[in-house]
Amino acid sequence: MRSPTDPSSSKTPVRVSNDAPQRHARMTGYVPRHPKVYRVYNLSLAVAIVLFLLPLIAGLALTSRIVQGPGVIARAPRLGLHSRVFDLLTFRASSQGQDLLMNGDFGRGHAFGVFLVATGLHELPQLFNVIKGDMNLIGPRPVRPAVAKIEAARDPLYNIRFTVKPGMFGHTQSFMCRGVTQRLRDKLTYRKCRMQVNMWVELGLILRIAASMCGRVTGRLWLQDSRRGHLIRARRKAHNWQIMIETDAGVYPVYAFSQGLLTTPHLVTGGLARIIFKTHSGGVRKAAVDLARLSHLQHETVFHYVPAHENAVHLINRYLREDPMVLPRQPRLHLPKPQNQAHDMVPVVSGDAITAPPHG
Numbered sequence: 001m002r003s004p005t006d007p008s009s010s011k012t013p014v015r016v017s018n019d020a021p022q023r024h025a026r027m028t029g030y031v032p033r034h035p036k037v038y039r040v041y042n043l044s045l046a047v048a049i050v051l052f053l054l055p056l057i058a059g060l061a062l063t064s065r066i067v068q069g070p071g072v073i074a075r076a077p078r079l080g081l082h083s084r085v086f087d088l089l090t091f092r093a094s095s096q097g098q099d100l101l102m103n104g105d106f107g108r109g110h111a112f113g114v115f116l117v118a119t120g121l122h123e124l125p126q127l128f129n130v131i132k133g134d135m136n137l138i139g140p141r142p143v144r145p146a147v148a149k150i151e152a153a154r155d156p157l158y159n160i161r162f163t164v165k166p167g168m169f170g171h172t173q174s175f176m177c178r179g180v181t182q183r184l185r186d187k188l189t190y191r192k193c194r195m196q197v198n199m200w201v202e203l204g205l206i207l208r209i210a211a212s213m214c215g216r217v218t219g220r221l222w223l224q225d226s227r228r229g230h231l232i233r234a235r236r237k238a239h240n241w242q243i244m245i246e247t248d249a250g251v252y253p254v255y256a257f258s259q260g261l262l263t264t265p266h267l268v269t270g271g272l273a274r275i276i277f278k279t280h281s282g283g284v285r286k287a288a289v290d291l292a293r294l295s296h297l298q299h300e301t302v303f304h305y306v307p308a309h310e311n312a313v314h315l316i317n318r319y320l321r322e323d324p325m326v327l328p329r330q331p332r333l334h335l336p337k338p339q340n341q342a343h344d345m346v347p348v349v350s351g352d353a354i355t356a357p358p359h360g
Helices: 020-025 036-068 109-117 126-132 144-154 159-162 171-175 182-192 197-222 225-239 310-320
Strands: 073-079 085-091 137-138 168-171 244-247 252-254 256-258 261-264 271-278 284-296 301-307 346-350 354-357
Touching: 020 354, 036 073, 036 085, 036 109, 036 126, 036 137, 036 197, 073 144, 085 126, 109 197, 126 168, 159 182, 168 197, 171 182, 182 310, 225 256, 244 284, 256 301, 271 310, 284 310, 301 310
Parallel strands: 137 168
Antiparallel strands: 073 085, 244 252, 244 271, 256 261, 261 301, 271 284, 284 301, 346 354
């Protein structure tokens, strides 16, 4: 089996996965054909959304005031069209006032603030930025002046993002994951900043983002992070995505898949391998990983996997970890449920590992 290509090599062509949502996204960009018409379109949608969500926005503001104290709205300087500075509005996500989004430390914030960030509800006040004219609903995400200065010195194409208005949601935020490198994110952003807007396609994207946010809120409110919940999600994910593991010795089924861990009923050696899964359109994706065996019982082997390069990180996070805002659609066809002894086992979760109790 070939070793994964070194992502640091300048000769390595790295492509964004051409799955169905990505092909859908390529049909629209950030450049309006008629700026005045596009402004009326964004203003009308933003006002309609605010009126529809007004009870929710008021409820979140009241809850934040009670739980986290004064200062419901946080204002942060960001760069907009032609590098003009404006105040980005969000619900405050911490009782101490620190920016959880910048620090990346969600654990230190108040539980309500963590909930707002995890569900994306903290961004609802940005609708007023759209009404004011600082932003559009869809566009490149606004950046801090200090970050823009550093990135512009590193990348001569960086300032192209300031030729269009920033957006509440961008294509990188919607279709890419937190683990994807900045180079891949910039590549998609620069492409979109040169493409014209298709408002019908953009409206469909907004509806998909809204549906995804509703799903995240529902999941946070009703789904419990219990051991059995982890098990159900891990086994369902392996079955729905028809995940297999390919090594030099052959191709083997995976019956449980979670963050950093996979379980197979076969004795598979560690080392370089490929995770194989199907997409909604019937295609096959392969992500190169390094496997390290954690445990082996009578009927199963548990592995820790590490993506071998940045494209593998994107594929695993986008499809299998369901990290981006717009979730990919699962395959139409499913493998029949296995009837062997491994399927009849009832695995348990030990820490983050998924294991099966010995038969006796």
